[in-house]
Amino acid sequence: MTYGITTRVPAPIAMYDAVHSAVLARTGTDVDGLLVHIGRATPEGFEVIEVWQSRDHFDQYNRDVVGPVIAELAGSDPPSPPSPSIEEFDVRGLVVPAGGASW
Numbered sequence: 635m636t637y638g639i640t641t642r643v644p645a646p647i648a649m650y651d652a653v654h655s656a657v658l659a660r661t662g663t664d665v666d667g668l669l670v671h672i673g674r675a676t677p678e679g680f681e682v683i684e685v686w687q688s689r690d691h692f693d694q695y696n697r698d699v700v701g702p703v704i705a706e707l708a709g710s711d712p713p714s715p716p717s718p719s720i721e722e723f724d725v726r727g728l729v730v731p732a733g734g735a736s737w
Contacts, residue, residue, distance in 0.1 A: 636669070636728070637689040641682045642719040650680040656703045669692025670730055678715070685725050 643650070650673050665671075667687040674681050686692040 635688060636725040637686045637692055638723040638725045639684050639686075639692065640721045640723065641684075641720075642676065642678065643681070643716055644679040644718075645716040647675040647680050650675075650682070652707055653700070653703055656707060657699060660703065662697055665695060668695065669728060685728055 654673055669685040669687060670683075670693070672683045674683075684692070686695075
C-alpha cells in the first residue's frame, strides 16, 4: 500500500542540505520504493514530504541509509537531535512523469 509522510524538523536548512547531499552521493536517485521526495525550507527549519510504495520501503531506507548517514555526519559526539513533527497521510493521487531529476 502506498505510504505518504510529511516530516517537519526544527533545525537549520543546512542540516537537511548536508544529509540530502550525503544520501544522494551514497544512493543516487535509484531508491527502491521511493516515488517522490521533496525537501523545503520553512520558517522553523525544514520539511520533507515523501511518497513510498510501502511503509516497509520507507522504514528500510531510513534504517539502512538515512540513519547511518546522520550518525556519520554527527560524528563521535552528536548533539541532541531536534524532535521532528511527523504526519502520515493517505495518498489519493500521484503523477510522477519520468525525469530522473535530483538536486
